[in-house]
Amino acid sequence: MNAFEFMLRNWREILALTGEHLLLVAASTLVAVAVGIPVGLMLTRKTAWKRPVLAVANIFQTVPSLALFGFIIPLPFVGGIGARAAVVALVVYALLPVIRNTVTGVEGVERSVREAAVAMGMTDRQVLRQVELPLAAPVILAGVRVATVISVGVATVAAFVGAGGLGTLIYRGLRQNDDRLMLAGAVPAALLALAADAGIGLIESRLDARRQFARGGAKRRALVSRVAAGALAVAVLAVAGLALWRSASRADVKVGSKDFTESILLAEIFAQGLEARGLSVERRYELGGNLAHEALVAGEVDVYPEYTGTALMAILKHPPATDARAVYERVKADYAARFDVEVGPPLGFEDTFAILVRGDDARRLNLKTVSDAAAHAPGWRAGFGQDFMSRADGYEGFARAYGLRFAGRPREMDLSLSYRALAEGQVDVIAGNSTDGMIATLGLTQLEDDRHYFPPYEAVLLLRRDALERLPVAREALQSLAGSISTDEMRRLNYEVDGNKRAPAEVVREWRRLKGVRQ
Amino acid sequence: MQPEADGAVVRFRQVTYAPAGAGAPVIDALDLEVRRGETLVLLGESGCGKTTTLRLVNRLLEPTGGSVLVEGRDTREWDAIELRRRTGYVIQDAGLFPHFTVGRNVGLVPALEGWDEARVRSRVEELLRLVGLDPERFASRFPSELSGGQRQRVGVARALAADPPLLLMDEPFGALDPLTRSALQREFAALQRRLGKTVVFVTHDVREALLLGTRVALMSAGRVLLLDTPEAFLRSEEPLARAYRETLRTPWEVPPGAGGDA
Numbered sequence: 001m002n003a004f005e006f007m008l009r010n011w012r013e014i015l016a017l018t019g020e021h022l023l024l025v026a027a028s029t030l031v032a033v034a035v036g037i038p039v040g041l042m043l044t045r046k047t048a049w050k051r052p053v054l055a056v057a058n059i060f061q062t063v064p065s066l067a068l069f070g071f072i073i074p075l076p077f078v079g080g081i082g083a084r085a086a087v088v089a090l091v092v093y094a095l096l097p098v099i100r101n102t103v104t105g106v107e108g109v110e111r112s113v114r115e116a117a118v119a120m121g122m123t124d125r126q127v128l129r130q131v132e133l134p135l136a137a138p139v140i141l142a143g144v145r146v147a148t149v150i151s152v153g154v155a156t157v158a159a160f161v162g163a164g165g166l167g168t169l170i171y172r173g174l175r176q177n178d179d180r181l182m183l184a185g186a187v188p189a190a191l192l193a194l195a196a197d198a199g200i201g202l203i204e205s206r207l208d209a210r211r212q213f214a215r216g217g218a219k220r221r222a223l224v225s226r227v228a229a230g231a232l233a234v235a236v237l238a239v240a241g242l243a244l245w246r247s248a249s250r251a252d253v254k255v256g257s258k259d260f261t262e263s264i265l266l267a268e269i270f271a272q273g274l275e276a277r278g279l280s281v282e283r284r285y286e287l288g289g290n291l292a293h294e295a296l297v298a299g300e301v302d303v304y305p306e307y308t309g310t311a312l313m314a315i316l317k318h319p320p321a322t323d324a325r326a327v328y329e330r331v332k333a334d335y336a337a338r339f340d341v342e343v344g345p346p347l348g349f350e351d352t353f354a355i356l357v358r359g360d361d362a363r364r365l366n367l368k369t370v371s372d373a374a375a376h377a378p379g380w381r382a383g384f385g386q387d388f389m390s391r392a393d394g395y396e397g398f399a400r401a402y403g404l405r406f407a408g409r410p411r412e413m414d415l416s417l418s419y420r421a422l423a424e425g426q427v428d429v430i431a432g433n434s435t436d437g438m439i440a441t442l443g444l445t446q447l448e449d450d451r452h453y454f455p456p457y458e459a460v461l462l463l464r465r466d467a468l469e470r471l472p473v474a475r476e477a478l479q480s481l482a483g484s485i486s487t488d489e490m491r492r493l494n495y496e497v498d499g500n501k502r503a504p505a506e507v508v509r510e511w512r513r514l515k516g517v518r519q
Numbered sequence: 520m521q522p523e524a525d526g527a528v529v530r531f532r533q534v535t536y537a538p539a540g541a542g543a544p545v546i547d548a549l550d551l552e553v554r555r556g557e558t559l560v561l562l563g564e565s566g567c568g569k570t571t572t573l574r575l576v577n578r579l580l581e582p583t584g585g586s587v588l589v590e591g592r593d594t595r596e597w598d599a600i601e602l603r604r605r606t607g608y609v610i611q612d613a614g615l616f617p618h619f620t621v622g623r624n625v626g627l628v629p630a631l632e633g634w635d636e637a638r639v640r641s642r643v644e645e646l647l648r649l650v651g652l653d654p655e656r657f658a659s660r661f662p663s664e665l666s667g668g669q670r671q672r673v674g675v676a677r678a679l680a681a682d683p684p685l686l687l688m689d690e691p692f693g694a695l696d697p698l699t700r701s702a703l704q705r706e707f708a709a710l711q712r713r714l715g716k717t718v719v720f721v722t723h724d725v726r727e728a729l730l731l732g733t734r735v736a737l738m739s740a741g742r743v744l745l746l747d748t749p750e751a752f753l754r755s756e757e758p759l760a761r762a763y764r765e766t767l768r769t770p771w772e773v774p775p776g777a778g779g780d781a
Contacts, residue, residue, distance in 0.1 A: 116614030119577055119687075120628055120677075121604035134618050 006180040007187070014169070018188050021165035024083060024158055025151045025196070028090030032147055036095050037140065040102025041128065050103065057096040065157045068092060073161060073291070082300060086155070086163035093154050094147035101143025105136025138207045145200040152193040156185065162287045162295065166192075171259065172286065174416065178501055251282035252471060256301030259286040260415075261497045261504070262351060262435055262459075262490065266305035268508040269485075270461055273477040276512075290314070297339055302467035303474075307351055309455040311335070311343075311462075313392045320393045324350075324456035335462065342468055344461040345482035349490045352457040353388065353398075354434040354446040358422060362445035369450040373429065374402050382406045383427035385415035393455055395431075401453040419444075435487055437495025459485070484515070527552035528590060528685060528717045529576055535584030536571055536741075545571045547741035548585070558711060558718040560732035562725060562763070568741040569721045573687050576719060577606045589685070604628055607678030607686040607716075611693045613670045615662040621647070621673050622658035628681040646676040651706065668699040675707070679714075686718045692727065704730055725763040729753070737763070 007014060043050045063071075072085045109132050117131045133140075159167030169185030172178070253274055257267035264285050271281045284301050293315055295301045311331045312318050316338075321327050332343040355370050367373050388394045389412050398404070411427060416438075418430040423442040432439060432446075439446060461478060468475050485493075489511075496507040531551040537544035546568045553559045561569035574580045575587050578594045587594045594602060615624050623630075625646055626639040634642070644654040650672040662670055671691055678686060692700045692707075708731055711718060722728055728735050729749040737745040737752070737760055745757045752760055 110614075110617075112610055112612050112614040113616060115579070116608070116610060117616070119579060119603055119606075119608035119610075119614075121600050121602075121606075121631065123600055126631065131616055135616075 003180040003183040003187075007184050010184060014166075014184055014188060017164060017166050017168055017185070018192065020163075021152070021155055021167075021189065021192060024086055024090060024155045024163060024165055025148060025192075027083075028087045028151050028155075029094055029144065029148050031087065031091045032094035032098050032151075033144055035091070036098030036143075036147075037102050039095075040099040040140075041106065041133075043099070043103050044106045044132075045124075054096075054100060054103070057099055060092045061096045063092075065089065065093070065154045066160065069157060069161050073294070082161065082295075083158075083163045085161050086158035086165075089161075090151045090154055090158070094151050097143040097146040097150070098140070099143075101146075102136065102140050105139030105143075106132045108139060109135045138204055141200060141204045141207060145197060145204065148196045148200060149193050152189060152196055156189055159286065160288050162284060162291055168286060171288075174414070180501075252279040253303065253467060253474060254282045254284055254301045256287055256292050256295050256304035257283075257285040258292045258304065258306075259288045260433075261437075261494050262433070263292075263305050264504045265490075265493050265497065265508060266347065266459060266461070266485075267303075268504050269511070270303060270305070270477065270481065272505075272508055272512060273480065274474060277473045277477055279471060279473065296341065296462060296464065299464065299466075303461055303463040305347075305459060306462050307457040307459055308343075308346075309352070309393065309457040311460075312455065320397070320455045322452055322455060324458060327456050328458060328460075331460075336465075340465045342463045342465050342478075344463060344478045346458040346460055347481055348483040348485045349435060349459055349487040350457050351433050351435045351459055351490070352449070352454045353394075354432045354436070354439065355449070356419075356422060356430050356432045356439065356444045356446055357428065358425075359443040359445045361428065362447075367445070367447060369448040370402050370404075370453075371450050373447055374404055377404045377406050377429070380406055380428035381408065381426075382410035382429045383413050383418040383421050384410045384431050385418055386412055387415065388431045393453075398431075398453055401451055435490040435494055437491055437493075437498045440491065440495060441499040459490075527588075528555050529553040529719065530588040530591075531572070531575075531585070532588065533585035534575065534582045534587055536568075536575060536580060537583050543740070544583075545741055546575070546582070549742060551736065551743060551746070553717060553719055554733075555717055556715050557733035558720055558731055560720045560722060560728040560735045561738055562722060562728040562732075562735055563738035564723060567738045569738050570689055571741075572738070573689055573719060573721050576685075576687055577603050577608060604632060604681060605683050605685065607680075607683040609671075609674045609678045609686070609688045609691040611690045613662070613674035613691075615670055615673060615677070617662050619661075620658065621652075621660050621662065621665070622654075624662070624673060625676045625680055627677060632681055642680060643676075646679055647673075649679070649710065650676045652676070666699075667695050668703060671695060671703060675710075679716075684717060686716045688718060688720045690722055691720075693722070693724070700727075707731065725766060 039053065043053055060068075068089050069085065072089050075085075113131065113135070114127065117127045122130065155165050156167035156170055158165050159171050166185040166189045169181050170189075171185075173181030173183075173185065253271075255267050255271045255274070257263040267283070267285060271283060274281050284295065287295055287301075287304075292301070292304045292306075296304055308324070308327045308331050309320075312327050313320055316331065316334050318330065318334075321330070328343070328346065335341040335343050355373070357367060357373065361367065365372075365376060367376075384395055389410065395410065406429075411421075413421060415432070418427065419432060419436070419438045419442060421427045422430045422444065432444070434446065438444070461481070463474065463478060468478075493507055493511060496502050496510075497504050529552065531549045534546055534549045534551075535544050536546035549568075549572065551572070561572055563569045571580060575582055576589065576594070578597065578599045581595060589597065589602065589606075615621075616627075619627070622640075622643050626643045629639045629642055643658060647654040647657060652669065652672055657665075657669070657673075662673070665673065674691065678688075692703050695703065704727055711731070720728075720731060729752065732749055734746060734748055735752045736743045737757065739759055745752065745755055745760055747755065753764060755761070
């Protein structure tokens with residue numbers, strides 16, 4: 001299946017995500033215009049403020065978008081996850097072109113015209129509304145045009161904070177090494193940017209034309225303006241309709257997941273279990289970083305899959321521990337007390353860090369354990385995910401526990417890219433996930449953690465207690481999954497998605513059918 | 520607008536205009552009065568302060584010393600908007616609003632004053648005819664579709680729209696070609712005889728000053744060197760006035776009394 005066929009087959013999702021994308025861009029551009037134009041006009045009146053305000057707007061513009069989203073998430077009121085934080089970030093980017101062009105446009109109005117307006121006895125407001133604004137309009141609109149096009153691009157990053165949009169496909173494609181997914185996100189985003197550019201350009205040229213000529217070609221311009229106005233109306237209606245439709249969908253349970261295949265699969269398994277029990281489910285998958293946890297605490301999702309070790313250290317900030325049973329009990333008690341969240345029974349497998357080398361190397365050097373590999377490490381290049389590099393049970397402690405030294409500092413890279421890098425010989429050792437389907441696909445060998453450095457990472461589902469009380473049937477669904485997925489099964493499910501490029505929902509349906517249970 | 524007891528519509532009292540950081544004052548202890556119904560021409564070179572003097576009248580600028588009285592009242596006590604709506608203003612490149620039609624440009628001040636649409640329209644037609652433009656042909660055009668002379672006619676019409684008793688004109692014909700300029704000067708002189716407005720007119724063209732002025736104020740370095748009728752200006756021994764007079768002579772002009780009696 002090539003990218004084009006893929007898009008045709010998945011047009012519904014692509015359309016829905018395009019709608020979300022459009023909504024984000026429209027909302028943020030409207031806010032940027034509503035804030036930016038008045039600020040720009042204020043700056044033409046209070047000229048002392050002009051330089052500092054433009055300088056600040058300029059600085060915001062230079063912050064990389066991913067970092068900006070990171071800064072906004074923890075902020076009160078405007079932060080958090082979802083569309084609100086994304087709109088705030090997009091507004092920050094869109095402000096500079098709007099403000100700058102408003103100032104430039106107004107200052108570009110001919111001196112004699114401005115002076116005549118004042119001398120005619122127009123009030124400042126009248127000068128602004130009747131003379132400066134209409135004459136500056138084409139320049140201001142050019143700023144809005146730039147802002148919109150920037151927003152279409154930056155909005156792809158919004159997927160990172162769970163705001164949806166076409167970035168969802170791009171990120172999913174990056175994670176799954178699937179070019180078709182990336183194209184399915186990138187191509188509509190590019191088309192959207194072109195359409196926005198052309199659409200606003202049309203209005204712009206019409207404004208300019210009205211100023212330059214009187215009667216010549218009036219009819220044609222009327223037609224153009226009607227088409228532009230019509231297109232704008234359709235876009236606004238579509239966006240409004242989408243917003244209504246989205247706000248109208250109030251599901252019984254909101255199921256979240258982290259932004260990797262296994263988490264999505266586990267979430268989907270639970271979601272389909274709930275649906276089999278007659279509940280409606282809203283899926284809010286692919287929440288990056290700690291967003292899934294934050295969303296759970298905030299009530300934006302009711303449930304998501306987690307690992308006991310991660311909960312213990314990354315979220316509860318306890319020191320590492322090695323006994324699986326003790327870790328589970330500790331996490332369960334703390335979650336109940338601190339977050340009013342129920343920790344479901346272990347699902348049956350662990351997803352721990354897997355120290356991986358190429359199968360060839362393992363056979364050639366007869367490597368079984370990490371200790372075996374320690375002797376070869378000084379000649380190896382390592383590539384680790386950001387997660388492994390930064391967490392308490394990650395690289396530093398690991399290197400100390402085994403007395404490892406690599407050739408140079410490990411390269412920090414995206415987890416899914418590190419698999420590729422290992423297979424292609426760019427690095428010699430990586431830290432993957434023990435259930436990853438790529439391990440088999442790429443012919444990698446997992447080295448045993450013979451010193452038991454890594455804490456237990458049992459997969460569990462975390463569920464808000466208020467949801468459990470509201471929906472007793474959800475507890476039944478939770479219990480029925482206890483011990484139901486083996487490590488091998490999980491690897492296979494992961495492989496179906498990552499290796500065979502199948503949709504998680506379809507893979508889960510098949511698994512449920514094979515199991516023949518109402519899980 | 521009631522003149523003062525002595526007939527001055529505008530009066531400058533020891534007016535100084537010296538904005539911070541500008542060095543020498545632009546206007547320096549200026550005393551001047553504009554009488555009701557006269558056309559007072561401010562004549563001088565670029566930078567002599569004549570335009571500044573004009574802008575002090577409708578409070579586009581405020582004096583840094585002394586006071587400017589309009590109708591006996593300090594401009595700073597006037598509501599600036601009211602003062603400007605009762606003071607017509609015409610500038611060199613007309614300053615027409617490029618996004619307004621000719622009709623809307625001319626009808627601007629009446630519209631601001633809240634006249635109803637029909638009254639504005641008939642006033643616009645009347646004024647366009649007054650400045651020699653056919654309303655049928657011109658009212659719906661945009662300034663970019665007019666010649667320089669036509670634009671300047673519209674500028675005059677706009678300044679006259681709300682029938683202001685006082686008219687300020689800053690080199691209104693300065694950018695026109697000589698033939699158009701000469702035509703407009705003559706038309707304006709005729710118009711002024713009919714309307715009897717009080718006019719302050721800024722120019723650096725001595726011919727224009729002598730043609731249009733009831734009195735001519737010769738300005739230099741922010742002061743008035745000479746203030747008198749055109750006839751007196753022509754006889755004045757003031758060196759700058761003599762220099763201006765010299766420019767009226769052209770190389771091929773026959774000097775008076777030379778070779779005419781053969």
